[in-house]
Amino acid sequence: MLVDLFLYVLFSDDDVEDISSSESLQYEFVTIEVATSYFSDSNKLGQGGFGAVYKGTLQNGQEIAVKRLSRGSNQGQQEFVNEVILVAKLQHRNLVRLLGFCFEGTEKLLIYEFVPNASLDHFIFDSVKRSYLDWERRYKIIGGTARGILYLHEDSRLRIIHRDLKASNVLLDAEMNPKIADFGMARLFNLDETQGVTSRIVGTYGYMAPEYAMYGQFSVKSDVFSFGVLVLEILSGQKNHSFRNGENVEDLASFAWKNWREGTPSNVIDPILRNSSGSIHEMIRCIHIALLCVQENVANRPTMASVVLMLNSFSHTLAVPSEPAFFMRSGIGEEVWSGTDNTNSRVSDKSVNRVNSVKYSINEASLTDPYPR
Known part of the structure; x- marks a missing residue:
């Protein structure tokens, strides 16, 4: 055959x-x-x-x-x-x-x-369609995505790290339930394994944990970091890699951290939500959870099991987050690859920036490890 x-x-x-x-x-x-x-x-x-x-x-x-x-x-x-x-x-x-x-x-x-409502990015980053996503729908998307990642990490018969969780890889069905898609970059682990190292980085810059983007170290906490970025995007209606704060362009996690520390977390929330009947308390709690997920120290980030618990139990006390990872300096909105043998790697002709031997290129399509995993 x-x-x-x-x-x-x-x-x-x-x-x-x-x-x-x-x-x-x-x-x-x-x-x-x-x-x-x-x-x-x-x-x-x-x-x-x-x-x-x-x-x-x-x-x-x-x-x-x-x-x-x-x-x-x-x-x-x-x-x-x-x-x-x-x-x-x-x-x-x-x-x-x-x-x-x-x-x-x-x-x-x-x-x-077939998932009729396309992907989350078609809604959350569109100034018109975003109004359809009230807080109830956004909260359902956050919770469903968290449960999907938890299933991959702990509840399936395999242990899988997705490695490319982002708004365009979260599809929405007819009832606006989230469905995680695109497992072409996923990494399969034995149940007793918790982390790995690769010389070839795959994924989308801006959603990638710093230890993975710079050193090739990945674990379930890499997906947790991506989830935290995604939550901030859902709450703000802004892309992490092109967030604009007045005259300044900065990453969304930095902006959220500064406002949380200064006691003004509501500044992060999409104005559409601030003027709605949704619970501001729930929104601010989700910002807090997201900041826990994007902490630079891998050990300080919660597991997805803890994240699901925090989302479902408001009596659960949240830890105080530390400063998030700041490594978005320039060349915003890039995909990433690295490694010495790039024969099969696909990159844009517009290469920009270099951080710890990682190259960045302006391209909206994710890059994939050219060898079987």
Whole structure:
């Protein structure tokens, strides 16, 4: 079988067994062609590092989202394998569901449930759509995302670090429930492992913990840091990497920290929320939780289990946060990669800045480790 030959050539025996055991998830290419009207432009939902994403409808009426690997994309090839191996094993209401995959000739497809409200960034950073996200909806998104990450870290039969948690990777279903997506960069751990080190950095600058961005050290606390940044964005309606405070541009975590320390945390809150009926006390508590998550010292950051507890129990006393990590100096809004062998790395031609051998490039698509994990 061509699929088996492809897998055995590229990946380990365990990976092949994992994917082959998911054979019932395989779709024929012609089925997806028909479902997407032959990948028509009218059905195209977007474009990412993996390739284009299309909306489709199966013969039974089920709506699907299809990621189509760009030919010659080493990044996409590894994301394909990573997602099939990982996502097929994961079942949680706050994770996007992988329905199947297709490998036929040069075509590699990932088939997901269709999530009608696109990603969180389409709402939270849009001056018009943001008004639809009242505090009740935003709080539900924060809580659901926290539960999804907790499942990855502790409650699934695998231990997974996502490594690219951000607003564009949180999808919203018809009821505006969050579903974490894009596991192409995720890292699988044994249950007794807690951290790792890599010479190649993958993810999105601004959401990345400093120890990971600068030294390649990652752990469950790396995702906690990203979650804290995401919470601040949800509360403020501002992007962390391009937050503007009057005449100054600074990172959102720094702004939140200064206002929390000065007793004016309400300055961080989206004016739409400040003028609503939502609980200001809940919002300020969420700012406090976010600041605990983005602390520079890894040991001081809470686990996701603690975060979920803090979100659900208002009687739980919160610790005093220390100063967050400040490492956003210039070249705002960049993706990141590093390593000595960058043969397969994809970077923009507009390279800027260098911090501890980490290069930054202006690009909205995440960069992926070019080798299987």
